[in-house]
Every structure is written in structure tokens, then in C-alpha cells.
Amino acid sequence: MKRPFSFKSSVQFPIMIGWLILLIIPGILFVSDLSLFPWLALDSFAAETLFWITSTGTAPYGVATVLLVLLLGYQRLERSRFFSLFLAISLSMCATLGLNHYLKPYFSEARPNAVWLEQHYLLNTDSFYTLTKVERKEKMTTAVNRIEHANTELTLAPLIKQHWQHEVGFAFPSGHTLFAITLTIVASYYLLLAGNLWIPGMLFCWSIAIGFSRMLLGMHWSQDVLASTLIGGVIGLISLLVIHKTFPFIWSMSTKLVPQLIKKNQ
Known part of the structure; x- marks a missing residue:
């Protein structure tokens, strides 16, 4: 053959x-x-x-x-x-x-976006990664919704915001x-x-x-x-x-x- x-x-x-x-x-x-x-x-x-x-x-x-x-x-x-x-x-x-x-x-290892959110007092990575996936998504949703009120120029497009809320591992x-x-x-x-x-x-x-x-x-x-x-x-x-x-x-x-x-x- x-x-x-x-x-x-x-x-x-x-x-x-x-x-x-x-x-x-x-x-x-x-x-x-x-x-x-x-x-x-x-x-x-x-x-x-x-x-x-x-x-x-x-x-x-x-x-x-x-x-x-x-x-x-x-x-x-x-x-x-x-x-x-x-x-x-x-x-x-x-x-x-x-x-x-x-x-x-x-x-x-924490993701860069999670570390950035922690640096701007919007997230605590130590407690964040001890939560279940569903709870992490809820925490991330709260954090990204607070970005516009934080002392930062970063703005997320709706698709990027959705991506951050989904990728929480x-x-x-x-x-x-x-x-x-x-x-x-x-x-x-x-x-x-x-x-x-x-x-x-x-x-x-x-x-x-x-x-x-x-x-x-x-x-x-x-x-x-x-x-x-x-x-x-x-x-x-x-x-x-x-x-x-x-x-x-x-x-x-x-x-x-x-x-x-x-x-x-x-």
C-alpha cells in the first residue's frame, strides 16, 4: 500500500x-x-x-x-x-x-483586564477568582458598568464589554x-x-x-x-x-x- x-x-x-x-x-x-x-x-x-x-x-x-x-x-x-x-x-x-x-x-494567573480593574478599585482579584463562574460574571458586569464613573479615560464598546463579562477565567x-x-x-x-x-x-x-x-x-x-x-x-x-x-x-x-x-x- x-x-x-x-x-x-x-x-x-x-x-x-x-x-x-x-x-x-x-x-x-x-x-x-x-x-x-x-x-x-x-x-x-x-x-x-x-x-x-x-x-x-x-x-x-x-x-x-x-x-x-x-x-x-x-x-x-x-x-x-x-x-x-x-x-x-x-x-x-x-x-x-x-x-x-x-x-x-x-x-x-489573573487576566490583565482584571488586574487593571483592581488598580482602579473596581475589583479585588483575590476574592474574584475564588467565586464560581456565574458569580465572577456578575462581579465583572458590576465592575465594567462602574468604569464610566471611575477616574479613567477607558471606555468599552458594547461588544468588548460583553467579551469582558464572558471571559472571567x-x-x-x-x-x-x-x-x-x-x-x-x-x-x-x-x-x-x-x-x-x-x-x-x-x-x-x-x-x-x-x-x-x-x-x-x-x-x-x-x-x-x-x-x-x-x-x-x-x-x-x-x-x-x-x-x-x-x-x-x-x-x-x-x-x-x-x-x-x-x-x-x-
Whole structure:
């Protein structure tokens, strides 16, 4: 049987270079000790645009993003490679969600917007993060509604206010960045194998935009995005390696089992 998936250096090189560039951007901010929040006016069109970008990595819209990538892959890949892509994305997304769920309470890092609210006497992060999620949303709603009466020039657009009220968990790691980097690494590999350049390029730019949106909207620190970019890349590469090792067996089983099931149901 012809092996439908194998690692090729011609594809590995652009993937690794792209991953390195994605690491450099938050890395510079981290080393320089620069914070992008609250640099951007959060009642501006730019802020609302970033909200829609970040929403592509937020449930349930993140599911639509994965389905769109799979659809594009289905149109451009042969059947065996698309099946391999599907398995690699499924594996990497499960690993990303599980790791994100475990690490957030482990590090218990407050988000930049919560720290900012505390600095303006609108929130107490120590007590805030001991509350249930529902109670945190209520506290955050009260805090953002009091911003206009505080001694600050910051104003939140309705969409940003809604986003702050919804995102009340811990900061580290950035789940959105993990999601974007992992999906980009995995999908780009298969699409580059098929000779497609523009979709990996779009995914690369989208990953950068996701990282910036998380920092500019006050959801994450630069170290969150940096670490999540590193972890997301590792998850993506490990997922590709696992599928590379197991796919010939899975594909062989599926090509035998599916025809048998069809014949049985006829």
C-alpha cells in the first residue's frame, strides 16, 4: 500500500520558520516587558474588529472555524490525506482543550483586564477568582458598568464589554492562541503537501491576529501568548507524528471495514 502520509523536509522547513516567526512576536514583547493593554481604545472600530477575530477561536464559533478548515482541506486533498488531516486535527484539538483545562487553575494567573480593574478599585482579584463562574460574571458586569464613573479615560464598546463579562477565567495559558497555533500547524502541513500556499498563509496571518487580539483586548499577557504559541506548536507536531505512525494501520482498517458495513446494510 502506498503510504498516504509521510514527513517531508520541504514542508517541515516553512512550517518551522512560520512557527519561529509566531514565537518571535510575543517573545519581543515579553523580553521588552511591554504590555499592549490598555494601549488600544476599546470603544474603537479596531477594537470591535479584534473582537470578531478573537471570536473565531471562541466557542461555538471555533467549531465553525475548524469545519471551514476541514472543508477547504476536503476540496484540495485526496481522500487518504484528508482522512489523515481529520484525525490529526481531532487529536490536536482534544489535547489542546484538555491541557488548557488543566493548566488554567494550576497557574491561577489573573487576566490583565482584571488586574487593571483592581488598580482602579473596581475589583479585588483575590476574592474574584475564588467565586464560581456565574458569580465572577456578575462581579465583572458590576465592575465594567462602574468604569464610566471611575477616574479613567477607558471606555468599552458594547461588544468588548460583553467579551469582558464572558471571559472571567484565569489567563494562563491562552486557549485561543493554543487553538489557532495548533490548527495552523496541522492544517498547513497537509495543505503544503498538496501544493497549496495561500490557505497556510491565511492561517499564519490569522494566528498572529488572534495573539494580538488577546493581548490588546486585555485578555492575556505577552507571556501567555508566547508560551501558548510554543505549546501549541509542540502539540501540533506531536499530533502529526502520532498520525504518521498510526495512519497506515487506521487507513487499512477503514478501507476494509467501510465496504463490509455498506455491503451488510444493502
